[in-house]
Amino acid sequence: MNQMLQKHFLSQVDVEDLLKEYGSPLYVYDEKTLRERVKEMVNLLPYPWFGASCSIKANSNLFLLEILKEEGMDADAMSPGEIYLLEKAGFDGSRIFYICNNVSAEEMKYALDRGILISVDSLSQLEMLGRINRGGEVALRFNPGTGAGHHEKVITAGAGTKFGIQENMIEDTKAIAKKYGLRIVGINQHIGSLFLDGKPFIDSVKALLRIAAQFDNLEFVDLGGGFGIPYRRFHGEKHLDLQELRNELAPLLLDFRKQYGGGLKFKIEPGRYPFAECGAILGTVHAVKTNYGTEYIGTDIGFNVLMRPMLYDSYHEIVAFRNNKIIEARDEEKVTIVGNICETGDILARDRYMPPLQEGDVLGVLDAGAYGYVMSSNYNQRLRPAEVLITLNGDIRLIRRRDTLEDLLVGFRF
Numbered sequence: 092m093n094q095m096l097q098k099h100f101l102s103q104v105d106v107e108d109l110l111k112e113y114g115s116p117l118y119v120y121d122e123k124t125l126r127e128r129v130k131e132m133v134n135l136l137p138y139p140w141f142g143a144s145c146s147i148k149a150n151s152n153l154f155l156l157e158i159l160k161e162e163g164m165d166a167d168a169m170s171p172g173e174i175y176l177l178e179k180a181g182f183d184g185s186r187i188f189y190i191c192n193n194v195s196a197e198e199m200k201y202a203l204d205r206g207i208l209i210s211v212d213s214l215s216q217l218e219m220l221g222r223i224n225r226g227g228e229v230a231l232r233f234n235p236g237t238g239a240g241h242h243e244k245v246i247t248a249g250a251g252t253k254f255g256i257q258e259n260m261i262e263d264t265k266a267i268a269k270k271y272g273l274r275i276v277g278i279n280q281h282i283g284s285l286f287l288d289g290k291p292f293i294d295s296v297k298a299l300l301r302i303a304a305q306f307d308n309l310e311f312v313d314l315g316g317g318f319g320i321p322y323r324r325f326h327g328e329k330h331l332d333l334q335e336l337r338n339e340l341a342p343l344l345l346d347f348r349k350q351y352g353g354g355l356k357f358k359i360e361p362g363r364y365p366f367a368e369c370g371a372i373l374g375t376v377h378a379v380k381t382n383y384g385t386e387y388i389g390t391d392i393g394f395n396v397l398m399r400p401m402l403y404d405s406y407h408e409i410v411a412f413r414n415n416k417i418i419e420a421r422d423e424e425k426v427t428i429v430g431n432i433c434e435t436g437d438i439l440a441r442d443r444y445m446p447p448l449q450e451g452d453v454l455g456v457l458d459a460g461a462y463g464y465v466m467s468s469n470y471n472q473r474l475r476p477a478e479v480l481i482t483l484n485g486d487i488r489l490i491r492r493r494d495t496l497e498d499l500l501v502g503f504r505f
């Protein structure tokens with residue numbers, strides 16, 4: 092583990108000093124890792140008609156989003172709030188794609204007023220959009236019939252999921268579009284989150300291309316996200332094999348473009364991939380105790396700070412530091428690492444082997460850059476942490492301040 096960690100950005104900084112300066116817990120991001128991962132997605136296929144959009148739902152920090160924009164990503168959004176922030180990060184309407192689900196006409200208008208293309212995923216939302224945007228453009232989200240993902244809660248296609256339009260409703264979509272003079276310019280899908288084996292994704296691409304062939308004059312096909320990262324990196328889990336994915340994907344898309352004609356574009360929507368590995372959370376051990384035979388390590392990394400373990404039983408590698416140095420992993424002990432929230436489910440890692448820990452030690456939870464801060468909350472009226480960025484030249488830059496107690500009053504000031 093330590094060998095792998097030597098290359099990790101957390102081993103390049105003095106973690107205790109960071110916590111002293113910015114408070115504990117703290118989100119730390121690494122610009123170099125972020126740029127590398129973004130480039131991998133943007134260049135997944137080396138064709139001018141292929142692009143990648145970022146999903147702000149995975150990380151909403153404006154400074155990080157600016158980097159993604161600079162590296163050539165467009166963006167998708169799920170809500171007016173996401174659109175608002177994307178605009179603040181410098182994305183203009185033509186670079187934003189509103190992939191909504193069960194929204195009001197007002198929310199659709201918010202996007203339309205900004206020149207943002209909307210993807211609808213039901214006949215009923217297609218009707219709603221038609222009524223308020225006669226003669227406009229629309230994209231359709233299909234459910235290709237199979238999904239993939241690390242947990243049933245994040246599989247977003249196939250039976251038993253709320254997303255997308257079924258293939259057998261294609262004729263209905265055309266009829267509704269005709270009724271309102273809507274032009275169907277794109278189709279999209281998202282089969283689910285976190286695949287490390289590209290096969291289900293490739294299968295879904297084939298299914299989506301079959302659907303695309305049934306529409307004339309499409310401008311783009313959006314293949315969705317879900318590109319996984321190796322959360323169990325110390326346990327032999329490997330990176331997604333991008334070369335293999337490329338080898339499978341390229342001929343499919345090239346062939347399809349040839350048959351389809353026109354200037355058809357393709358894109359992907361990786362949410363987690365650019366962000367996850369570039370972020371970690373640092374926190375502090377405040378208590379060590381044994382309860383009925385279980386050794387608990389009590390920290391300030393509650394599920395208000397990182398929700399994934401509680402919500403999906405997600406696994407994150409955890410590294411311990413003392414005096415700014417990684418604690419050598421000799422004589423590991425089985426412990427359960429918990430947070431400071433008043434719920435029994437507030438468990439960061441169950442039955443984890445860690446070096447003997449004591450109060451004051453610092454823990455680093457790896458791969459927390461995606462679906463970390465964005466899913467954090469003020470539950471128990473805890474303050475959300477600050478976020479800092481290790482820049483390319485090694486400086487530490489504060490990119491979001493920690494909440495203050497006064498922030499807890501914001502909603503009451505009217």
Ligand code: LLP
Pocket residue numbers: 146148149167190245247280281283284285315316317318360361362363364399403461462
């Ligand atoms: N496109 C659409 C339409 C999506 O709904 C999502 C994610 C993405 C793209 C990006 O997916 P990704 O590449 O990140 O898998 N909170 C969960 C993940 C929920 C993802 C929701 N939709 C987690 O922490 O694992």
